[in-house]
Amino acid sequence: MRANQVPTEEIKREPAAFDDRVTADGRYGRTAEPGRYRLIINRACPWAHRVVITRRLMGLEDAVSLAVTDPKQEIIDGDPHWVFTEETGSPGGRDPVLGIHALREAYLAREPDYDGGVSVPGLVDVPSGHLVSNDYDRLALDMATEWDGLTREGAPDLYPETLRGEIEEIGEGVYQDVNNGVYRTGFAPDQEHYDQAVDRLFSRLDELEERLTGRRYLAGDHITMADIRLFVTLVRFDAAYHGHFKCNIRKLIEYPALWAYARDLFQTPGFGDTTRFDHIRVHYYWVHEGVNPTRIVARGPDPRQWLLPHGREALGGSPFGSGAAPGPVPEGERVPDLR
Template sequence: MTNSDSTDNDQQASYVTAERPFERDTRYIETRITRDGRDGYPVEPGRYRLVVSYACPWANRAIIVRRLLGLERAISMGVCGPTHDKRSWTFDLDPGGVDPVLGIPRLQDAYFARIPGYEKGITVPAIVDERSGAVVTNDFPRITLDFETEWVDYHRPGAPLLYPEELREEIDEVNALVYRDVNNGVYRCGFAGSQESYDAAYDRLFNRLDWLSERLATQRYLVGDTITEADIRLFTTLARFDPVYHGHFKCNRQKLSEMPVLWAYARDLFQTPGFGDCTDFDHIKRHYYQVHRDVNPSGIVPKGPDLANWLMPHGREMLGGRPFGDGEPPAPL
C-alpha cells in the first residue's frame, strides 16, 4: 500500500495484502534533540514545536508526557484537526487553516522543508524546528523518552519520573510486548487482509489483555508503584478501545468496560491530571470513522458509547501506589 493509499490513523504508510498481515512502516526521521546537540539539534526552550492530533494514539502519548512534565513553556504545541486527506494532516482548527507559529496550512510543508519531496508517511507527532520550519523528528517512541531524559532541566517542579533509570529495563520489556500485541495489535485486527491474519491478531491481542489484567490485579501501575512511560503507552490504546477498536477494528471479544481490572485501571489514569484532560473522544471517533473509508465506507460516526462512566469511582487506590511518586500533579488546565 502506498502513502497516498494509507489509511492508518497517523498517516503512516502501512502494508497489508490477503497473503500477509498488516505491517506498520516504521521508517521514521530518527534525528534526536539532545542536551549535547550531537544530531545538530540541542535542547533549547522556545525553539521547537510539537505538532500533534488528539485523535492519534501515538501523538496522544506526547501530549500527555509534555503536560505531566510541565514542558509547555519550553516546547510549544500545534494541533491538527481530527481528519486528514491522503497526504497530510492539516491545521484546520486554526484561523485561516494556518498554524499560527509555523505559518503553514499542512504538516507536509514542514516535512518538505526538511526533505524535499518526502515520500514516507506524514505523521504525528512531529517536532518542528521553528527557526527553519523543518521537521526534526517523527520518531514517536523516542520523542517521549527524550522529553523524559534530555529535557530534565526544563521539567516543572514536582514533575514525576516517568522513565526512572532503575526501572528502564523492565519498562522497555513491558513496552515491547504491549506495542506488539496491543498498541499495534488493534491495527493488525482492523487492517487484516485475511481471516487467518485477523484471527491470529485477535488471539494475540486478547491473550495480552488477559496477561495485563493479571499483572494489574495486584499492582496499581504497570511497573513500580508510580506512573511511568509504560502506563502512558497502554492508556492511549485503552482510551480508544470502546469508542473505536471494539467495533471499528473488530476487537470484540469484550469491551474495555467488560474487563474489570483494565477498566478500573484505565479510569484511574483518566481521572489523574494529565490523562483525561489530554483526551478528546470527539476527535478520536471522527478520525477513525471518517478517515478509514476502506473499513467504514459511509464515513458515519457513531453517537455512542456513553462516556460518562469514565468518571465512575475506580477503587484502585486500595492497591497503594503513588501516581506522581515524590512529586505532585500538574496544575489544572
C-alpha cells in the first residue's frame, strides 16, 4: 500500500518474500559467520525491533552489523521505500557497507525481476549484496536458537524447549489481535471493520492485563520471545497507535499491570536502549498520509514516563534467568537518553 493511500479492504500482511535461514551448522544452506551479514532496519518498525532486541540480548552486535534507514521513507516511482540518508548517519545517502541507497536494491540483487513489496528487517549477505531474508519472526527465532558459537557468554534462553508450546500459543493471539490488530484498526476501510478490529485488540489487552497482574513475564520466570513480541507493540502504543490509529478505548498507561510490565521491560537492557520514540512518531505520522494527510507529527506523550519505577520485582523471576545482562550498547548504535 502506498503511503498516501487509504485502504479499500481490510489490511492483510503478506508472507515474507525471502526466507533463507542462517544457522551455525549451515543445514539450510547458509552458515552463521561473523561479519557475513548486515541487518537493515528502521527504528520505527515493530517487526524490525523484535529482531534488534533479540540480536542485542544474544550479544550478536559484533557478528551482525546494523544499518538504520530513515523513518520518513522516500517515494520512488510512486511507492514508499526504506532508504539511507545523511540524517541517519549514511554519508551521501548510501549505506557505507553495502553501498546502496534503498533496501530494494538488495531485493533486486537477489532477484532482478522482483516486483513485490519491500519490508524491514532485511538480512543482507555482505559479499554478494543479496537479501537473505525479510522473515522477521524466523530471523529472531534463529538468532535466539541457531547462532551457537557467536552469541555472548550469559545470553538468555529466549525460546526454552519446555515453554515453546506456551510461547507460540500466546504469540498467536498477540500477533492476530495486538501486533497486527493495531494495523487492522488503523487501516480499517470502514466502520464495521474498525469496530471489529478495535474490539478484538482491547479484548486481548484486557486478557493480557489479567495474565500479567500476578506474574512478571508472559511465560516462565524470565524474558522469552513472547515478551519481545508483545513489547514492540506496547512501546509504540501511546506514542502512535492510540492517536494515529484510533486505538483509543484506553491508553497503555491506563492498564496498571500492562503499563508496569512494559516499563519493566523498557528498563531492562536490550529493550529501552533499542527504542527511538522520535523515529516512531515521525514515521507513523509522516508516512501514512491516508490516515494523517497534514503530516503533522504529534509531540507526546513524554517518553520520560517510561523511566518511572515499576515495582515488578516483587512478582519474582529475573530478566535473564540463569544468564546475565548484555554489555553496553555499541557506540554507533546508541539511542538518545530519555533523562
